[in-house]
Amino acid sequence: MAIDPANQTALIAVAHALADAARAPTLAHFRQSDLVSDNKDAGGFDPVTVADRNAEKAMRDVLAQMRPDDAILGEEFGATPGTTGLTWVLDPIDGTRGYISGTPTWGVLIAVGDADGPQLGIIDQPFIGERFVGGFGVAEVAGPMGMTDLRCRPARALADATVLTTFPEVGTTEEGRAFHAVAGQARLTRYGMDCYGYALLAAGQVDLVIEAGLNAYDIQAPIAVVAAAGGIVTDWHGGPAHHGGRALAAANAAIHAEAMAILSAQCDA
Amino acid sequence: MAIDPANQTALIAVAHALADAARAPTLAHFRQSDLVSDNKDAGGFDPVTVADRNAEKAMRDVLAQMRPDDAILGEEFGATPGTTGLTWVLDPIDGTRGYISGTPTWGVLIAVGDADGPQLGIIDQPFIGERFVGGFGVAEVAGPMGMTDLRCRPARALADATVLTTFPEVGTTEEGRAFHAVAGQARLTRYGMDCYGYALLAAGQVDLVIEAGLNAYDIQAPIAVVAAAGGIVTDWHGGPAHHGGRALAAANAAIHAEAMAILSAQCDA
Numbered sequence: 001m002a003i004d005p006a007n008q009t010a011l012i013a014v015a016h017a018l019a020d021a022a023r024a025p026t027l028a029h030f031r032q033s034d035l036v037s038d039n040k041d042a043g044g045f046d047p048v049t050v051a052d053r054n055a056e057k058a059m060r061d062v063l064a065q066m067r068p069d070d071a072i073l074g075e076e077f078g079a080t081p082g083t084t085g086l087t088w089v090l091d092p093i094d095g096t097r098g099y100i101s102g103t104p105t106w107g108v109l110i111a112v113g114d115a116d117g118p119q120l121g122i123i124d125q126p127f128i129g130e131r132f133v134g135g136f137g138v139a140e141v142a143g144p145m146g147m148t149d150l151r152c153r154p155a156r157a158l159a160d161a162t163v164l165t166t167f168p169e170v171g172t173t174e175e176g177r178a179f180h181a182v183a184g185q186a187r188l189t190r191y192g193m194d195c196y197g198y199a200l201l202a203a204g205q206v207d208l209v210i211e212a213g214l215n216a217y218d219i220q221a222p223i224a225v226v227a228a229a230g231g232i233v234t235d236w237h238g239g240p241a242h243h244g245g246r247a248l249a250a251a252n253a254a255i256h257a258e259a260m261a262i263l264s265a266q267c268d269a
Numbered sequence: 270m271a272i273d274p275a276n277q278t279a280l281i282a283v284a285h286a287l288a289d290a291a292r293a294p295t296l297a298h299f300r301q302s303d304l305v306s307d308n309k310d311a312g313g314f315d316p317v318t319v320a321d322r323n324a325e326k327a328m329r330d331v332l333a334q335m336r337p338d339d340a341i342l343g344e345e346f347g348a349t350p351g352t353t354g355l356t357w358v359l360d361p362i363d364g365t366r367g368y369i370s371g372t373p374t375w376g377v378l379i380a381v382g383d384a385d386g387p388q389l390g391i392i393d394q395p396f397i398g399e400r401f402v403g404g405f406g407v408a409e410v411a412g413p414m415g416m417t418d419l420r421c422r423p424a425r426a427l428a429d430a431t432v433l434t435t436f437p438e439v440g441t442t443e444e445g446r447a448f449h450a451v452a453g454q455a456r457l458t459r460y461g462m463d464c465y466g467y468a469l470l471a472a473g474q475v476d477l478v479i480e481a482g483l484n485a486y487d488i489q490a491p492i493a494v495v496a497a498a499g500g501i502v503t504d505w506h507g508g509p510a511h512h513g514g515r516a517l518a519a520a521n522a523a524i525h526a527e528a529m530a531i532l533s534a535q536c537d538a
Binding site: 027030031033097098100101102103104105127128129144145148162164167168188189190191192193196200203204205206 | 370374458460
């Protein structure tokens with residue numbers, strides 16, 4: 001679906017308004033002793049905080065005012081249908097485990113797009129005060145060092161590359177093995193960055209971010225930000241990643257191909 | 270060695286002056302495309318940057334002016350003898366791998382102490398603009414959310430605890446196995462925080478930080494900051510950790526004992 005330039009500008013303004021709205025509710029509980037995490041999944045550990053819910057409510061209030069006819073997919077409150085063909089995809093606190101540990105690697109994820117995937121994304125880190133924006137011709141970060149263009153780094157060999165993921169198990173046993181087949185050839189592997197890893201990829205700091213077990217709301221904003229910075233995000237076999245699952249985010253086509261050859265040889269689609 | 274209150278106040282001011290001096294040289298190269306990392310150790314990967322060296326030089330210049338008779342131990346330029354019995358221990362960029370990956374988890378580490386160990390420490394994160402200070406009656410952090418007292422969290426069972434370390438291999442095979450024997454009993458294990466993990470422990474956000482293969486300059490500032498916040502840092506058998514090697518940093522005596530029982534059963538001293 002083509003979106004005309006005036007509408008693009010309006011959508012960018014809405015995305016910023018959403019990030020602004022999430023700022024106070026997310027920071028209100030960050031590093032506070034009253035932070036209590038629920039346990040959504042009895043079998044695992046998926047904390048949800050009051051902050052998470054309040055931030056999504058605040059963003060939904062903004063959309064009700066500014067974009068009442070668009071659809072919404074939010075981590076906390078699910079899907080709300082719309083009539084425009086556009087869907088806002090919201091993850092109020094991506095990286096809740098990082099959040100409850102006090103690390104500054106969680107983020108507010110905001111994307112807007114259509115059935116073909118996200119066209120605009122924001123990764124906002126309210127504690128640092130850093131906002132990565134990509135889409136509709138924009139690719140920039142505003143933060144402690146001012147405003148900078150986002151641009152993924154040029155090609156280098158996997159042997160010289162830095163690879164990020166959030167935790168060393170990655171996903172299933174098979175997925176973990178595939179990840180480590182790539183990471184074992186890289187120069188440096190780092191863990192624990194949550195969505196901030198994709199922001200660092202867009203900022204030209206690392207070469208690959210590889211994850212599995214994602215939800216659509218985890219990856220849509222990163223896809224838009226990385227793509228706007230010249231990078232590529234697909235699943236591990238080159239298909240679209242915006243429905244979630246496995247993501248291979250790469251700084252350029254060369255290292256994307258090199259990593260995908262290894263991942264796809266290790267894992268069936 | 271007892272240090273009188275007036276001298277303590279002076280030393281705190283010097284420590285802040287050192288952190289201030291390191292700020293510009295470390296940030297000058299952070300996330301810049303000209304960042305080139307040397308390879309100090311032909312067998313491994315230990316990047317050193319121009320920023321690292323410039324920051325230590327800047328701190329040594331401050332000490333030459335303000336504390337010319339104290340000894341210095343710095344990561345980059347080694348040991349400089351003194352006559353006062355006090356030694357400044359400097360790590361201009363702790364977490365150089367995090368630094369070259371663009372993550373905000375590296376820090377400037379500054380400690381001052383005597384033969385018994387560090388008495389005052391600073392963990393400074395110049396990009397976020399966050400400074401953790403502990404010692405001589407001070408335990409505080411100044412950052413994006415203002416000034417807050419540092420206080421380690423109260424005791425909770427290891428089964429409810431959060432454990433941090435920088436990378437999953439931790440150290441030798443034996444050390445890695447010992448770490449994972451603790452982490453396997455914890456609720457949540459997170460990687461990748463470098464020295465920022467100790468800052469989060471002092472800020473009451475996590476329960477344990479466990480590392481191995483440390484140098485004295487990696488751990489002295491964290492020891493002072495954590496101790497000032499009510500926590501405990503020892504080696505894995507309860508001995509002093511300020512010479513480097515293995516560190517067990519705990520929020521309180523109960524979880525320190527619980528973790529140490531596991532670590533010491535897995536590893537000889």
